[in-house]
Every structure is written in C-alpha cells, then in structure tokens.
Amino acid sequence: MTMPQAAPPMSHAAHKIVSLLEQRTGQQLDAGRAWWIDSALQPMLRERGLASLDELVARIAAGGRCEAGLADLVVDALLNQETSFFRDSSVLDQLIGAARDMAGDTQRRLRVWSAACSTGQEPLSLAMLFAEAQEQGGMALPEIRATDISARALLRARSGRYTQFEIQRGLSIRRMMRWFELRDELWEARPELRLRLLYSQQNLMSDPMPAGKFDIVLCRNVLMYLSPAARRAVLERIAGVLRPGGLLVLGAGETVIGHSDALVPSERYRGMYRLAAH
Template sequence: MQILAALLEQRTGQQIAANREWRIETALKPVLRERGLDTLDQLAGEIIGGTDPLVADQVVDALLNQESSFFRDAAVLDMVGAAIQEMRAQSPTRNVRVWSAGCSMGQEPLSLAMLFAEQVETHGGRMPEIVATDVSEAALARARIGRFSQFEIQRGLPIRRMMRWFDADGGDWAAKPELVRQISFRRLNLVADPLPVGKFDVVLCRNVLLYLSPTLRRQVLDRLASVMRPGGLLVLGAGETVIGQTEAFQPAPEHRGLYEMIAG
C-alpha cells in the first residue's frame, strides 16, 4: 500500500491519509482482475519491475477520486452564471474565459456549457471560452465523448436539461456534439505541468486541494492566481478555503463563498 500510495503522490501530488488506506484495495480490485493478479503485493511488484509501463497509469487512474455529478452544488454554479452575466454587462465585447480544473469525466464543464448556452439564448452575447483539465487521461477520454450511463445522467441533471442537451443512445445518454464542442479538454497536472496560456475570469478547482499537502496547496493556489485576471473569481469545494493558504485571494465581497483574485 505504501508503494501504491507513493506512486499516486509522485504522479499527482495527491495523498491518501493513513485512515483511508482501505480505499486503495477497493479502488484497485478491477485492476487486479484485469491483470489476473491476486494481491496488491503482486501489483506493486509489476510496477517496480517496470515490464509494462501502462500498469502505473492504470493504478493512478483507479486511485484518483473521480466522484462528480451534473450541477453539483447547483447554487454555486448559479452564482458563477450570475458573475459571468455581470462581466458581460460591464464589458460586452470581453472574451470571458472559464477554467474547470480537475474536471473528472466532464460533468462540471458540461454543466457550465449548458448554463452559459441558456444564458446566451435568453440574453444574447458570446459564449464564454471553457477550458477543462484533469490529471487522468482515462477520465478525459470519457469527458471528450460526453457519454454517460442512466445512473450518471440522473445525478443532478434535471429532466428538462437532459432532454434539451442529451440524446438517448441505447442505455446511455450522449451529450449533443454542439455542447461538447464548447469545451477544450486537455490533460494537466496542477502541481507540475505548464498552465493554460492566457488569463481566466473564473477558475473552478473544487475538491482538489483536499488531497494535497499544505505546501502543495499553497503552490497550486499561487499557480492558479498567476493565470487569473485581477478581480477574477476562484471557486473551491465546500470544505476548502484560501484563508491561511495564500495571500493571492480574498473572500469575494459580492459572491458569498467564492474568492476574488487580488490585484497587484
């Protein structure tokens, strides 16, 4: 378990607490079955042996927490939508840019794309540019396809939006191509990889910092700040905060629960 947990931390910066080591065995059962192995020791041996470089990728993908749903914390996304509307009103020609960092299988950026597209239909204007990144190539492969099971589609997605933006395909649901095309997906390790070029107005990085050490949290927050416009908004998970972590952000005075990039 130490070898496997260390692999995850080396590749992504994420840590598994000692009291959650049970998750390693649970998450890796499908990998063991696929490879015809009986124990985690055998799996660790394959990683150390280096005979198949893909086994390490499989292990890391399996250990990442890809829990997500459509319109997760819907009130927060509505607040993001309202902030985007204010930005458009202040500068109608502005190219608003939004980054979903740690996008998992795409539910968050697709939720944003639906929300923004509906705003454009109602109020006019341009669609914001949406960039979505994740450290897992396997999760991104699913996100780019935009295909979800009945169980996944029912988690947080109202029937009205499901019928408007998805097509039934066998037992699954596929996001309409014009919706998926609004999102630029790319693999990115928040800890180590070069960040997207340009400045963002809104960055959503929800429930990612929870798994990082305090030192890495500060580094990631400062890296996010480096690609945000002054006054831009940072959206974290309900259990996350910038307080005591960085001087780059402050609680947003007009958007309760969000954080504002400090100019200068």
C-alpha cells in the first residue's frame, strides 16, 4: 500500500506570510495548504515584477512609501471568498421564521448583520427573503448591515454585479429574473435591492464593532479558519452586540461549544445560538 506523502516543509518566506495572515485576521494556514500561498500570490508577484515570495517578504519588511499597503494586499489575496446565493437555504428559511417571531405583532424593525459577507451574495439573499416575507405577511423590512475585511470583496458586493456562473449558484431562475438585470454580460442586482444594504469594511478581530445591538448576526464559515484564541475573541465580540433574545447563525460545521461562555445553542432554532443566561 502506498503511504500518503507528507506535505513539503514551508519555506521561510511562506512562514512569514502565514504569520502575517494570522496576525492581521486570526486565520491559520497549515503546511498542507502552503501551495495556496504561492497560487494566490502569483498574480501580485507578476504585477509587481517580483521573482519570488522571498522578494515579496523582503519588500514588505523594507516598508517605505512606495510599498505602503502591500501587506494589506497580500492578506486580501489570501482570504477565502467562497460564497454563493442562498447558501444552506434551509437555515435562511428558518431564520425568516425566527425573524417573524422576534418582530411579533409590533412590526418592530429588526437589525441584521451579515459579518464576513465576502462579495455580497449572503446579504443580497437576505434582502430578497425579507422582501418576499414582507409581501406575504406585511413584515417590516429590517436594517441589513454587511461587513468584510476585504476592500476588494466589498467593492464587488457594493456593485451587486455577478457573472453567469456566480448568479447560477443557488439562485432560482424566478428570483434571478425578478431581482437582477443583465448588463454588459453581468447580472446586476436591481437598485431597490442593493440600496437596502449598508456595507462597511471591518476586521472582526480588531476593528470597532457596528454600533447598537442586533437581532440577528450571521457569521458563517469564518470560525473554521481561526485559531482557538481568535474564535473565542470573535464570539465574545459578537455576543457584545447581540440583543437579548437575538440569534447568532454560524456555518454548518461550526459551534460556540467549547469556544465561548457567552453564547449557548438555541432550544427553539436548530443550529442557531443565543446569549447565555446570567
């Protein structure tokens, strides 16, 4: 039987880049994913006329006005921006039901936060669902805030423009035709949808949290990339802006158990989390 080959050791330059990524974002890259560093940074090396990762690391270390922001560009290039419309749609459907319960008969305007929103498919999915819920039962449209650490991802999110491949991932033909228009071979979200979303750049580890309290926070498929200490820190920070009775939604393979004392599983909504009673 052929034994699996061990991943080749990381180079000194790769170690430096991994350390930079973890320092800035809390995300970790192990030796098994070292190939991703070279692949993700090749376009930047070519654009800057750099021959190797060693030269890139040396340029960052040298600093100077000419290389201002280079470290930020490196981190941005290494971020995983995998996303799609209506990802884990059953979770989002359950979330609409929870939102109806929260609003009750008061028609209070809820506040929703899509953290680490990437290129915007998640907040747009939420905007569509809440618009449809309003039509079906008079539910008030919530305030939807969306944040991401990547300036590049947010630029695309704000534009609301997607390729044919991206628009087909999770979006039904009915919703595509209703909420998007084909412009210059890209599908663009209609203004009445885009203008309902408030985007801003934010590092979950270090930047100030959005002001006020939220009824619903989505932070999906982020914790899995973080170190244990970073997971705890992010969860504690989210708990600080979650309204009593509010809900946190994580990715399918993520949990607060063992990572936070401030949050516990919701008894009513499977896979969601609420503030712990004190």
